[in-house]
Amino acid sequence: MASPSTPVDLAAAMVTTAPALADWLVILPTALMILSGAALMMIRKSVRLHAVIAIAALALLVLIDALLLWQVSSNGPVTMTMGGWLPPFGISFAADMFGAVMALVSALAALSAAVYSLRDIDTSGLRHGFFAFLLLLMAGVSGAFLTGDIFNLYVWFEVLLISSFGLLILGSEPKQIEGALKYAILNLIGTTLFLITVGYLYAIFGTLNMADIARKAGALRVVTENAPPLMTLTALFVLAFCMKAAAFPVNFWLPASYHTPRITVSALFGGLLTKVGIYALIRVTIMLLPVEREAISLVIAASAVLTMILGALGALAQNDLRRMVGYVVIVGIGNMLAGVAIGSSTSVSGAILYALHSIVTMTALYLVIGEAGRLAGTFELSRLGGLWRRAPWFSAASLALMLAAAGLPPLSGLWPKVMLLKASLDIGAWWLAAAILVSAFLVTLTLARTFLLAYWRPAPGGESEAVAATDWHSTLPIGLLAALTVFFGIYPEPLLAISQAAADGLADPSAYTRSVFPEGAAP
Amino acid sequence: MEILFVGLIGLFFAAAVYLMLSKFTIRILLGIVLLGNGVNLLLFTAGRITREVPPIIPADASTLGSVAANPLPQALILTAIVISFSFFAFLLVLTWRAFEELGTDSTDEMRLAEPRDEPLPPTGY
Secondary structure, three states: OOOOOOOOOHHHOEOOOOOOHHHHHHOHHHHHHHHHHHHHHHOOOOHHHHHHHHHHHHHHHHHHHHHHHHHHHHHOOEEEEHHHEOOOOOOEEEEOHHHHHHHHHHHHHHHHHHHHHHHHOOHHHHHOOHHHHHHHHHHHHHHHHHEOEHHHHHHHHHHHHHHHHHHHOOOOOHHHHHHHHHHHHHHHHHHHHHHHHHHHHHHHHOOOEHHHHHHHHHHHHOOOOOOOOHHHHHHHHHHHHHHHHOOOOOOOHHHHHOOOOOHHHHHHHHHHHHHHHHHHHHHHHHHHOHHHHHHOHHHHHHHHHHHHHHHHHHHHOOOEHHHHHHHHHHHHHHHHHHHHHHOOHHHHHHHHHHHHHHHHHHHHHHHHHHHHHHHHOOOEOOOOOOHHHHOHHHHHHHHHHHHHHHOOOOOOOHHHHHHHHHHHHHOOOHHHHHHHHHHHHHHHHHHHHHHHHHHHOOOOOOOOOOOOOOOHHHHHHHHHHHHHHHHHHHOOHHHHHHHHHHHHHHHOOHHHHHHHOOOOOOO | OHHHHHHHHHHHHHHHHHHHOOOEHHHHHHHHHHHHHHHHHHHHHHOOOOOOOOOOOOOOOOOOOOOOOOHHHHHHHHHHHHHHHHHHHHHHHHHHHHHHHHOOOEHHHOOOOOOOOOOOOOOOO
């Protein structure tokens, strides 16, 4: 306690003015998700209320994220620091273009999956807290996209990891338990690696605030005597985040587990979780440690090529549709890694655009094959057939999404691929461009074959018994996501501008830094 | 003192990696526990190891001097301990359930989700 005779200047360490109303937008997504998730835990037994509350909360999340994106694009990055401490002492939440747009698109994907889940998840799943886990997963995802503190990023990773365990074992089938065991162990090792790296980072920089690290990195690089081990730090970060993002050779947990849970859960995982890893990789290597990333870019590029090609070959060899889509997710990760490896302005915005496209299409693709499997009663390619005759509109939407995932015009998958190709040819990396093209060709083959066999040909065993036709639970989310890919395939300008602005904000983080440390604040 | 801790952390990591390379789930779990504790020690060492220096800021200074330990890594460890403990509890139950359902603790024999004799997709129709 300060005695009255020695007045303490609070302004030296505390925020003394109330934050602007717009600043609350950056913390609201996470707060809303945690509060509504906790509310659902408390009313666990009244399962009929769950869906209503969860879908309302997710719709509100989409609205808040849209407002946040609008605020960021018109007024620059938004920051709020917890507890009233001045940064870097308080934990900052800071949203720039990159974080805000990722948060918005992932909220849209989660909302679609929640609508689809109305039929996919039974009462026992609801009793085991499906919607509560879903909301807490979104708390982790939104927190990871919006935080400005690297230890806080680790905490959000753990939040989304523990919620994903809950979702993965919903149903407790032996298959799911086996998948969850592999997923849980490998992901836990990945986040522990991340924690080790955070420890080293704190020992080197003496700060955990990302804006502060970005400011201090330049001065540390010119130190020649006892030079800090920034290379070690970068290599460890790349390994940890590649493990989360499912890049070769640390991606075997994904095909082992993503086909085991309920299809809604697969859709959420395939759409969101790996992209959080890519987000963290781009944030750390492009914004904080760009010089060191340049030094190991060849390693990242080699991993990208292997991820793409082996992922595409894996997809080609699958008979089970759910496993096939798991490999298609991996191919997308390879493409984004290629963008990180090149590191130029075009390639980073290409990688960001690819991440946005991938969140939408991968979620939708899982929902589509879930619906196809429900209509036909099987997920096996050798037994599927005749879907075109039974559900023509659903089949048309499926075709659009498959072409989008393969990267064919005029759908949203084309533009990020074009940007990545241009960026790799600009630096003369023809082999990287060739890998992108070959993997896209193999994915096109895989998905075209899927369409031919599952939709176009007559059902092998004759028409199967009548199942309930597609209704709004599936047409609404699939239609919404398919419309998004078609719209942004034909009219990509707004998304191109957003991802270019996001990439520029990462290459020159001065606006981000100024938002966290306004003029006159203590260094 | 720090050198001693560095050696200890190295031992923890080596034992953890050795255990995690095993095929049996219980050994992998023990490896993960060791790894988690190794990381906690690492964070602890990063915040300076001192004896009996109370973290009191002198009257003429505004920050804590460098003789006392940095309190922030200790806060990080607290967070990490809570997280790794809860994960360990979950994994322990999951491993037990896996042993009950699958009848094995060898990861080589866990092929229910990825069967060995899965057919290839049809090559024509």
